[in-house]
Amino acid sequence: MQTGPEADEPCLRADAARNRARLLEAAARLIAEHGVAGVTMEAVAAAANVGKGTVFRRFGDRTGLLTALLDHSAKRLQADFLSGPPPLGPGSPPLERLRAFGTAVLHRTAEQLDLQLAAQPEPTRRFTHPAFGSLHMHTTVLLRQIVPGADCELLAHTLLASLDPALIHHLTRQRGMPMERLEAGWLDLVARVTGTDRPR
Amino acid sequence: MQTGPEADEPCLRADAARNRARLLEAAARLIAEHGVAGVTMEAVAAAANVGKGTVFRRFGDRTGLLTALLDHSAKRLQADFLSGPPPLGPGSPPLERLRAFGTAVLHRTAEQLDLQLAAQPEPTRRFTHPAFGSLHMHTTVLLRQIVPGADCELLAHTLLASLDPALIHHLTRQRGMPMERLEAGWLDLVARVTGTDRPR
Numbered sequence: 289m290q291t292g293p294e295a296d297e298p299c300l301r302a303d304a305a306r307n308r309a310r311l312l313e314a315a316a317r318l319i320a321e322h323g324v325a326g327v328t329m330e331a332v333a334a335a336a337n338v339g340k341g342t343v344f345r346r347f348g349d350r351t352g353l354l355t356a357l358l359d360h361s362a363k364r365l366q367a368d369f370l371s372g373p374p375p376l377g378p379g380s381p382p383l384e385r386l387r388a389f390g391t392a393v394l395h396r397t398a399e400q401l402d403l404q405l406a407a408q409p410e411p412t413r414r415f416t417h418p419a420f421g422s423l424h425m426h427t428t429v430l431l432r433q434i435v436p437g438a439d440c441e442l443l444a445h446t447l448l449a450s451l452d453p454a455l456i457h458h459l460t461r462q463r464g465m466p467m468e469r470l471e472a473g474w475l476d477l478v479a480r481v482t483g484t485d486r487p488r
Numbered sequence: 489m490q491t492g493p494e495a496d497e498p499c500l501r502a503d504a505a506r507n508r509a510r511l512l513e514a515a516a517r518l519i520a521e522h523g524v525a526g527v528t529m530e531a532v533a534a535a536a537n538v539g540k541g542t543v544f545r546r547f548g549d550r551t552g553l554l555t556a557l558l559d560h561s562a563k564r565l566q567a568d569f570l571s572g573p574p575p576l577g578p579g580s581p582p583l584e585r586l587r588a589f590g591t592a593v594l595h596r597t598a599e600q601l602d603l604q605l606a607a608q609p610e611p612t613r614r615f616t617h618p619a620f621g622s623l624h625m626h627t628t629v630l631l632r633q634i635v636p637g638a639d640c641e642l643l644a645h646t647l648l649a650s651l652d653p654a655l656i657h658h659l660t661r662q663r664g665m666p667m668e669r670l671e672a673g674w675l676d677l678v679a680r681v682t683g684t685d686r687p688r
Contacts, residue, residue, distance in 0.1 A: 408611045411653070412658075415658035415662065439669070439676065443673075443677070445659070450642075450645065450646045453611070454615070458614070480643075
């Protein structure tokens with residue numbers, strides 16, 4: 289199991305790792321300012337003040353860069369819910385952690401909506417992607433503590449499906465729903481699925 | 489609102505409509521026997537005993553044929569839940585109709601899994617497709633009768649997400665779950681979301 293953001297790259301030299309982080313931060317800034325369309329290899333190189341060749345050597349192509357950006361953010365979220373402060377991390381009751389988890393995923397997805405949509409895997413790989421596996425495992429583990437008798441593996445899929453980037457895109461951009469309604473919907477869904485009270 | 493399988497094509501001449509139905513039935517047989525890969529324009533023409541040109545004139549290309557096949561089946565399902573016999577159609581209490589609806593969608597999806605996966609729209613169009621709109625409207629209308637105080641539009645999305653073809657593919661083919669478990673999962677989810685008892 290992963291324990292930190294860079295646990296899969298133990299051999300990356302420190303300066304290369306710093307370089308990589310700088311490029312990813314530059315790419316994230318470009319997306320925040322200009323949307324996903326603003327992220328070109330050239331723009332990232334310019335924003336990070338390195339040569340274009342460095343960006344290509346590090347990420348291969350634009351898809352590789354966008355994928356690395358999502359992986360980076362997914363590992364941060366994973367670190368937050370596995371070992372960060374409560375209520376998302378350990379220390380809060382599982383029901384509170386589950387509520388905080390969905391709210392955190394909702395906000396992360398809303399912030400990265402274009403990026404996540406652009407990187408959506410094929411239908412046959414949506415649920416085998418390691419980042420999804422980590423979210424599903426965490427949700428299942430929390431559910432097993434809240435509703436031990438239930439089919440928690442299936443219920444976790446249902447809960448996560450309500451946080452699907454394509455659905456969030458549809459609800460917020462195509463149906464014009466405010467994020468507050470989606471957050472309230474998550475808390476209501478958790479209450480219904482677990483048979484618990486809504487938070488005050 | 490659509491009232492029957494062919495309501496959007498009132499001007500189609502009767503012989504052309506019969507011809508079209510024959511081609512779609514031939515394509516459905518080919519899929520049942522050889523999977524989606526077995527459906528070529530040539531194979532459909534041969535199976536329906538018509539010239540290849542007829543298939544191309546009717547459907548344009550292979551994607552057009554597969555789309556027409558899914559539309560045809562979606563309209564049949566729609567006719568079943570709007571005006572077919574209970575418990576799927578009118579006449580049963582809304583809770584029983586909702587249970588039957590999910591079971592029917594699960595089975596239809598399992599039967600057409602390759603076809604539905606091949607025809608999955610882009611992430612930004614998954615929820616604006618007319619066939620999805622019809623399923624969502626029906627689910628919302630039933631939920632409003634069962635849990636009038638809830639955000640039924642959002643809950644309908646959650647219920648339908650648990651019937652997503654890509655998820656059913658993952659659970660049955662990649663995780664090896666039997667359909668019985670998915671059916672039980674649907675009935676359990678409906679009970680949890682609506683706060684009702686599971687069926688005996």
